[in-house]
Amino acid sequence: MQDNLIFGADASSYRASEPLPSWQRQLSQAIRDPAELCRRLQLPDTWQVGASAGHALFETCVPEAFLRRIKPNQPDDPLLRQVLPLGDETLQTPGYVNDPLDEVQQRPARGVIHKYAGRVLLIASPNCAINCRYCFRRHFPYADNSPSRAQWQEAFDYLQADPSIREVILSGGDPLAANDRHLAWLVTQLEQIPHLKRLRIHSRLPIVIPDRVDQALLDWLEASRLQTVMVLHANHANEIDQAVRAACQRLQGAGVTLLNQSVLLRGVNDSTEALAALSEQLFDAGVLPYYLHVLDPVQGAAHFNVPDAEARQLITTLRDELPGFLMPRLVREIPGEASKTPLV
Numbered sequence: 001m002q003d004n005l006i007f008g009a010d011a012s013s014y015r016a017s018e019p020l021p022s023w024q025r026q027l028s029q030a031i032r033d034p035a036e037l038c039r040r041l042q043l044p045d046t047w048q049v050g051a052s053a054g055h056a057l058f059e060t061c062v063p064e065a066f067l068r069r070i071k072p073n074q075p076d077d078p079l080l081r082q083v084l085p086l087g088d089e090t091l092q093t094p095g096y097v098n099d100p101l102d103e104v105q106q107r108p109a110r111g112v113i114h115k116y117a118g119r120v121l122l123i124a125s126p127n128c129a130i131n132c133r134y135c136f137r138r139h140f141p142y143a144d145n146s147p148s149r150a151q152w153q154e155a156f157d158y159l160q161a162d163p164s165i166r167e168v169i170l171s172g173g174d175p176l177a178a179n180d181r182h183l184a185w186l187v188t189q190l191e192q193i194p195h196l197k198r199l200r201i202h203s204r205l206p207i208v209i210p211d212r213v214d215q216a217l218l219d220w221l222e223a224s225r226l227q228t229v230m231v232l233h234a235n236h237a238n239e240i241d242q243a244v245r246a247a248c249q250r251l252q253g254a255g256v257t258l259l260n261q262s263v264l265l266r267g268v269n270d271s272t273e274a275l276a277a278l279s280e281q282l283f284d285a286g287v288l289p290y291y292l293h294v295l296d297p298v299q300g301a302a303h304f305n306v307p308d309a310e311a312r313q314l315i316t317t318l319r320d321e322l323p324g325f326l327m328p329r330l331v332r333e334i335p336g337e338a339s340k341t342p343l344v
Protein backbone atom coordinates (compact mmCIF):
# COMPACT_ATOMS: atom_id res chain seq x y z
CA MET A 1 0.00 0.00 0.00
CA GLN A 2 2.66 2.53 0.95
CA ASP A 3 5.66 2.50 -1.30
CA ASN A 4 8.43 4.21 0.58
CA LEU A 5 10.81 3.98 -2.35
CA ILE A 6 8.76 6.39 -4.37
CA PHE A 7 8.86 10.01 -3.34
CA GLY A 8 5.98 11.03 -5.56
CA ALA A 9 6.37 14.33 -7.34
CA ASP A 10 9.37 15.13 -5.14
CA ALA A 11 11.82 12.65 -6.61
CA SER A 12 11.92 14.45 -9.94
CA SER A 13 13.43 17.50 -8.30
CA TYR A 14 16.64 15.54 -7.64
CA ARG A 15 18.88 15.30 -10.68
CA ALA A 16 20.41 11.90 -11.34
CA SER A 17 23.92 13.29 -10.88
CA GLU A 18 23.14 14.68 -7.43
CA PRO A 19 24.04 12.36 -4.54
CA LEU A 20 21.07 11.50 -2.35
CA PRO A 21 21.20 12.96 1.16
CA SER A 22 22.35 10.39 3.73
CA TRP A 23 18.89 10.04 5.30
CA GLN A 24 17.29 9.29 1.95
CA ARG A 25 19.88 6.61 1.23
CA GLN A 26 19.25 5.11 4.68
CA LEU A 27 15.53 5.11 4.01
CA SER A 28 15.90 3.41 0.65
CA GLN A 29 17.99 0.70 2.38
CA ALA A 30 15.46 0.07 5.17
CA ILE A 31 14.55 -3.54 5.90
CA ARG A 32 11.32 -4.36 4.07
CA ASP A 33 11.45 -8.14 4.26
CA PRO A 34 9.92 -9.62 7.44
CA ALA A 35 12.14 -12.73 7.20
CA GLU A 36 15.24 -10.55 7.08
CA LEU A 37 13.99 -8.58 10.09
CA CYS A 38 13.59 -11.84 12.05
CA ARG A 39 17.03 -13.03 10.96
CA ARG A 40 18.77 -9.78 11.80
CA LEU A 41 17.28 -9.81 15.29
CA GLN A 42 17.98 -13.49 15.83
CA LEU A 43 14.35 -14.35 16.48
CA PRO A 44 13.35 -18.01 16.62
CA ASP A 45 12.00 -19.27 13.26
CA THR A 46 8.55 -19.61 14.80
CA TRP A 47 8.09 -15.83 14.43
CA GLN A 48 8.38 -15.90 10.65
CA VAL A 49 4.89 -17.21 9.82
CA GLY A 50 3.14 -14.46 11.76
CA ALA A 51 5.54 -11.86 10.46
CA SER A 52 4.74 -12.65 6.84
CA ALA A 53 0.98 -12.76 7.57
CA GLY A 54 1.09 -9.28 9.12
CA HIS A 55 3.39 -8.01 6.39
CA ALA A 56 0.84 -9.05 3.74
CA LEU A 57 -1.62 -6.56 5.29
CA PHE A 58 0.81 -3.69 5.95
CA GLU A 59 4.34 -3.94 4.68
CA THR A 60 7.40 -4.09 6.94
CA CYS A 61 9.67 -1.06 7.01
CA VAL A 62 12.50 -0.62 9.55
CA PRO A 63 15.56 1.54 8.83
CA GLU A 64 18.90 0.40 10.16
CA ALA A 65 19.24 3.39 12.51
CA PHE A 66 16.12 2.24 14.38
CA LEU A 67 17.03 -1.45 14.18
CA ARG A 68 20.26 -0.71 16.04
CA ARG A 69 18.28 0.28 19.13
CA ILE A 70 16.46 -3.09 19.25
CA LYS A 71 18.02 -5.81 21.38
CA PRO A 72 18.53 -9.06 19.43
CA ASN A 73 16.96 -12.32 20.48
CA GLN A 74 14.31 -10.58 22.61
CA PRO A 75 10.87 -11.02 21.06
CA ASP A 76 9.28 -8.63 23.58
CA ASP A 77 11.72 -5.76 23.08
CA PRO A 78 9.52 -2.62 23.23
CA LEU A 79 10.97 -1.22 20.00
CA LEU A 80 10.69 -4.51 18.14
CA ARG A 81 7.04 -4.78 19.11
CA GLN A 82 6.33 -1.50 17.31
CA VAL A 83 7.72 -2.72 13.98
CA LEU A 84 7.53 -6.54 13.80
CA PRO A 85 4.44 -7.75 11.90
CA LEU A 86 2.43 -10.39 13.80
CA GLY A 87 -0.22 -12.95 12.97
CA ASP A 88 -2.48 -11.09 15.45
CA GLU A 89 -2.88 -8.38 12.81
CA THR A 90 -5.10 -10.70 10.78
CA LEU A 91 -7.66 -11.01 13.60
CA GLN A 92 -10.98 -9.28 12.99
CA THR A 93 -11.96 -7.49 16.20
CA PRO A 94 -15.45 -6.02 16.63
CA GLY A 95 -15.32 -2.22 16.87
CA TYR A 96 -11.97 -2.01 15.06
CA VAL A 97 -12.31 -0.45 11.62
CA ASN A 98 -10.21 0.71 8.66
CA ASP A 99 -10.69 4.48 9.10
CA PRO A 100 -11.29 4.96 12.86
CA LEU A 101 -11.07 8.75 12.65
CA ASP A 102 -13.39 9.05 9.68
CA GLU A 103 -10.80 11.25 7.97
CA VAL A 104 -11.74 10.28 4.46
CA GLN A 105 -14.87 12.40 5.01
CA GLN A 106 -13.03 15.53 6.22
CA ARG A 107 -11.34 16.93 3.12
CA PRO A 108 -12.14 20.49 2.07
CA ALA A 109 -9.35 20.23 -0.53
CA ARG A 110 -6.87 17.57 -1.61
CA GLY A 111 -4.37 16.85 1.16
CA VAL A 112 -6.19 19.13 3.65
CA ILE A 113 -7.89 18.04 6.91
CA HIS A 114 -9.65 20.82 8.82
CA LYS A 115 -11.30 19.54 11.99
CA TYR A 116 -10.22 21.99 14.71
CA ALA A 117 -10.55 25.76 15.06
CA GLY A 118 -7.57 27.83 13.96
CA ARG A 119 -5.43 24.94 12.74
CA VAL A 120 -5.36 22.92 9.58
CA LEU A 121 -3.53 19.71 8.86
CA LEU A 122 -1.82 19.16 5.51
CA ILE A 123 -0.78 15.73 4.25
CA ALA A 124 2.68 16.87 3.14
CA SER A 125 3.97 13.39 2.32
CA PRO A 126 2.14 10.09 2.00
CA ASN A 127 5.26 8.12 2.98
CA CYS A 128 6.74 7.14 6.33
CA ALA A 129 10.27 6.23 7.34
CA ILE A 130 9.02 3.31 9.43
CA ASN A 131 5.84 1.30 9.46
CA CYS A 132 4.42 1.24 12.98
CA ARG A 133 2.17 -1.74 13.42
CA TYR A 134 -0.38 0.18 15.55
CA CYS A 135 -0.73 2.98 13.02
CA PHE A 136 -4.25 4.29 12.54
CA ARG A 137 -3.37 5.13 8.96
CA ARG A 138 -2.40 1.55 8.08
CA HIS A 139 -5.37 1.33 5.71
CA PHE A 140 -5.28 4.92 4.50
CA PRO A 141 -5.90 5.70 0.82
CA TYR A 142 -2.72 7.75 0.48
CA ALA A 143 -2.54 7.57 -3.28
CA ASP A 144 -5.65 9.76 -3.43
CA ASN A 145 -4.26 12.32 -1.04
CA SER A 146 -0.79 13.27 -2.14
CA PRO A 147 -1.28 16.31 -4.31
CA SER A 148 1.17 17.47 -6.95
CA ARG A 149 2.51 21.02 -6.88
CA ALA A 150 -0.28 22.30 -9.11
CA GLN A 151 -2.88 20.61 -6.90
CA TRP A 152 -1.37 22.22 -3.78
CA GLN A 153 -2.76 25.52 -5.06
CA GLU A 154 -6.22 24.36 -4.02
CA ALA A 155 -4.94 23.93 -0.44
CA PHE A 156 -3.24 27.36 -0.45
CA ASP A 157 -6.46 28.96 -1.72
CA TYR A 158 -8.38 27.30 1.09
CA LEU A 159 -5.93 28.62 3.73
CA GLN A 160 -5.84 32.07 2.14
CA ALA A 161 -9.65 32.36 2.23
CA ASP A 162 -9.98 31.64 5.97
CA PRO A 163 -8.30 34.24 8.22
CA SER A 164 -9.24 32.24 11.34
CA ILE A 165 -6.47 29.76 10.45
CA ARG A 166 -3.29 30.66 12.34
CA GLU A 167 -1.45 27.40 12.31
CA VAL A 168 -0.63 24.88 9.63
CA ILE A 169 0.32 21.37 10.68
CA LEU A 170 2.43 19.37 8.26
CA SER A 171 1.52 15.74 8.71
CA GLY A 172 1.37 12.57 6.65
CA GLY A 173 2.47 9.84 6.51
CA ASP A 174 5.53 11.66 7.71
CA PRO A 175 6.04 15.14 6.26
CA LEU A 176 9.81 14.88 6.65
CA ALA A 177 9.82 11.90 4.27
CA ALA A 178 9.46 14.56 1.56
CA ASN A 179 12.70 16.12 0.38
CA ASP A 180 13.86 19.53 1.55
CA ARG A 181 13.47 21.21 -1.80
CA HIS A 182 9.79 20.33 -1.80
CA LEU A 183 9.33 21.29 1.85
CA ALA A 184 11.15 24.59 1.46
CA TRP A 185 8.88 25.39 -1.50
CA LEU A 186 5.77 24.44 0.49
CA VAL A 187 6.77 26.58 3.46
CA THR A 188 7.62 29.55 1.23
CA GLN A 189 4.10 29.36 -0.21
CA LEU A 190 2.59 29.19 3.28
CA GLU A 191 4.62 32.21 4.43
CA GLN A 192 2.87 34.34 1.86
CA ILE A 193 -0.45 33.84 3.62
CA PRO A 194 -0.40 36.77 6.07
CA HIS A 195 -2.69 35.39 8.79
CA LEU A 196 -0.56 32.24 9.30
CA LYS A 197 1.61 32.54 12.43
CA ARG A 198 2.75 29.05 13.21
CA LEU A 199 4.10 26.04 11.40
CA ARG A 200 3.81 22.73 13.18
CA ILE A 201 5.50 19.56 11.95
CA HIS A 202 4.34 16.15 13.15
CA SER A 203 7.22 13.79 12.44
CA ARG A 204 8.72 10.53 13.65
CA LEU A 205 11.72 10.89 11.34
CA PRO A 206 14.15 12.63 13.75
CA ILE A 207 13.59 9.62 16.05
CA VAL A 208 13.77 6.94 13.35
CA ILE A 209 16.65 8.35 11.26
CA PRO A 210 18.30 11.18 13.26
CA ASP A 211 20.44 12.06 10.21
CA ARG A 212 17.21 13.45 8.70
CA VAL A 213 18.01 16.58 10.70
CA ASP A 214 20.67 17.72 8.27
CA GLN A 215 21.75 21.17 7.13
CA ALA A 216 19.26 21.25 4.25
CA LEU A 217 16.40 20.81 6.73
CA LEU A 218 17.81 23.30 9.22
CA ASP A 219 18.26 25.89 6.45
CA TRP A 220 14.57 26.23 5.62
CA LEU A 221 13.46 25.87 9.24
CA GLU A 222 15.77 28.68 10.30
CA ALA A 223 14.80 30.91 7.39
CA SER A 224 11.06 30.75 8.04
CA ARG A 225 9.18 33.78 9.40
CA LEU A 226 6.72 31.32 10.99
CA GLN A 227 7.16 30.18 14.60
CA THR A 228 8.01 26.52 14.31
CA VAL A 229 6.96 23.66 16.55
CA MET A 230 7.94 20.06 15.94
CA VAL A 231 5.92 17.29 17.55
CA LEU A 232 8.07 14.17 17.56
CA HIS A 233 6.76 10.66 18.08
CA ALA A 234 8.61 8.32 20.43
CA ASN A 235 6.88 5.71 22.56
CA HIS A 236 9.70 4.29 24.65
CA ALA A 237 12.83 5.64 26.34
CA ASN A 238 15.05 3.25 24.35
CA GLU A 239 14.17 5.14 21.16
CA ILE A 240 16.10 8.15 22.43
CA ASP A 241 19.81 7.57 21.96
CA GLN A 242 22.78 9.89 21.55
CA ALA A 243 22.06 10.47 17.84
CA VAL A 244 18.46 11.47 18.63
CA ARG A 245 19.63 13.85 21.37
CA ALA A 246 22.06 15.46 18.94
CA ALA A 247 19.32 15.83 16.30
CA CYS A 248 17.06 17.49 18.87
CA GLN A 249 19.86 19.87 19.78
CA ARG A 250 20.27 20.87 16.12
CA LEU A 251 16.53 21.53 15.84
CA GLN A 252 16.56 23.67 18.97
CA GLY A 253 19.50 25.57 17.56
CA ALA A 254 17.27 26.41 14.59
CA GLY A 255 14.66 27.86 16.97
CA VAL A 256 12.26 24.93 16.87
CA THR A 257 10.11 24.18 19.94
CA LEU A 258 10.13 20.43 20.55
CA LEU A 259 7.22 18.35 21.85
CA ASN A 260 6.48 14.63 21.74
CA GLN A 261 3.39 12.54 21.25
CA SER A 262 3.15 8.87 22.08
CA VAL A 263 0.59 6.14 21.79
CA LEU A 264 -0.18 4.02 24.86
CA LEU A 265 0.68 0.52 23.66
CA ARG A 266 0.34 -2.86 25.33
CA GLY A 267 3.77 -4.44 25.68
CA VAL A 268 5.61 -1.22 24.79
CA ASN A 269 4.93 1.49 27.37
CA ASP A 270 2.00 0.24 29.48
CA SER A 271 3.67 0.75 32.87
CA THR A 272 4.36 3.80 35.01
CA GLU A 273 8.08 2.91 34.92
CA ALA A 274 8.15 2.95 31.10
CA LEU A 275 6.17 6.20 30.89
CA ALA A 276 8.27 7.94 33.55
CA ALA A 277 11.50 6.84 31.85
CA LEU A 278 10.19 8.13 28.51
CA SER A 279 9.37 11.56 29.96
CA GLU A 280 12.79 11.75 31.62
CA GLN A 281 14.63 10.76 28.42
CA LEU A 282 12.60 13.23 26.39
CA PHE A 283 13.44 16.07 28.73
CA ASP A 284 17.12 15.13 28.63
CA ALA A 285 16.85 15.63 24.88
CA GLY A 286 15.12 19.01 25.34
CA VAL A 287 11.66 17.69 24.42
CA LEU A 288 8.46 18.13 26.43
CA PRO A 289 5.79 15.40 26.52
CA TYR A 290 2.60 16.61 24.81
CA TYR A 291 0.03 13.88 24.15
CA LEU A 292 -0.29 10.26 25.20
CA HIS A 293 -2.92 8.92 22.81
CA VAL A 294 -5.03 5.90 23.56
CA LEU A 295 -5.00 3.52 20.62
CA ASP A 296 -7.30 4.38 17.74
CA PRO A 297 -9.41 1.30 17.03
CA VAL A 298 -7.85 0.39 13.72
CA GLN A 299 -8.37 -3.12 12.36
CA GLY A 300 -5.26 -5.26 12.95
CA ALA A 301 -3.99 -3.39 16.03
CA ALA A 302 -6.33 -4.62 18.78
CA HIS A 303 -3.51 -6.51 20.51
CA PHE A 304 -1.92 -3.13 21.38
CA ASN A 305 -4.98 -1.87 23.24
CA VAL A 306 -4.85 -0.82 26.90
CA PRO A 307 -8.35 -0.49 28.44
CA ASP A 308 -9.38 3.02 29.55
CA ALA A 309 -9.59 2.17 33.26
CA GLU A 310 -6.01 0.89 33.21
CA ALA A 311 -4.85 3.92 31.20
CA ARG A 312 -6.38 6.31 33.76
CA GLN A 313 -4.77 4.41 36.60
CA LEU A 314 -1.36 4.61 34.91
CA ILE A 315 -1.66 8.37 34.53
CA THR A 316 -2.84 8.82 38.10
CA THR A 317 0.17 6.90 39.40
CA LEU A 318 2.53 8.71 37.03
CA ARG A 319 1.33 12.06 38.38
CA ASP A 320 2.65 11.08 41.82
CA GLU A 321 6.09 10.49 40.35
CA LEU A 322 6.74 13.26 37.85
CA PRO A 323 6.80 17.05 37.84
CA GLY A 324 3.70 18.45 36.14
CA PHE A 325 5.61 19.60 33.08
CA LEU A 326 6.71 16.04 32.34
CA MET A 327 3.11 14.73 32.31
CA PRO A 328 1.68 13.92 28.88
CA ARG A 329 -2.03 14.58 28.39
CA LEU A 330 -3.91 11.29 28.03
CA VAL A 331 -6.34 11.82 25.15
CA ARG A 332 -8.58 10.11 22.66
CA GLU A 333 -9.55 11.35 19.25
CA ILE A 334 -13.30 11.12 18.79
CA PRO A 335 -14.58 11.82 15.27
CA GLY A 336 -16.70 14.96 15.21
CA GLU A 337 -15.28 16.48 18.44
CA ALA A 338 -13.72 19.97 18.33
CA SER A 339 -10.47 18.82 19.97
CA LYS A 340 -8.79 15.73 21.34
CA THR A 341 -10.77 14.47 24.35
CA PRO A 342 -8.92 14.11 27.70
CA LEU A 343 -9.51 10.84 29.59
CA VAL A 344 -8.56 12.23 33.00
Ligand SMILES: *Cc1c(COP(=O)(O)O)cnc(C)c1O
Pocket residue numbers: 113114115116119120121169339340
Ligand atom coordinates in the same frame (compact mmCIF):
# COMPACT_ATOMS: atom_id res chain seq x y z
C1 LIG B 1 -4.70 16.21 16.27
C2 LIG B 1 -5.09 17.12 15.18
C3 LIG B 1 -4.76 18.49 15.23
C4 LIG B 1 -3.93 19.08 16.34
O1 LIG B 1 -4.60 19.12 17.54
P1 LIG B 1 -3.87 19.83 18.78
O2 LIG B 1 -4.77 19.54 19.92
O3 LIG B 1 -3.78 21.28 18.44
O4 LIG B 1 -2.54 19.20 18.90
C5 LIG B 1 -5.20 19.31 14.22
N1 LIG B 1 -5.92 18.83 13.18
C6 LIG B 1 -6.24 17.53 13.10
C7 LIG B 1 -7.05 17.07 11.95
C8 LIG B 1 -5.84 16.63 14.09
O5 LIG B 1 -6.16 15.34 13.98
Ligand code: SF4
Pocket residue numbers: 127128129130131132135136137172173174204233
Ligand atom coordinates in the same frame (compact mmCIF):
# COMPACT_ATOMS: atom_id res chain seq x y z
S1 SF4 C 1 5.35 7.21 11.54
FE1 SF4 C 1 3.28 7.80 12.19
S2 SF4 C 1 2.03 7.79 10.33
FE2 SF4 C 1 3.93 6.63 9.90
S3 SF4 C 1 3.43 4.48 10.32
FE3 SF4 C 1 4.32 5.34 12.21
S4 SF4 C 1 2.54 6.05 13.39
FE4 SF4 C 1 1.87 5.75 11.27
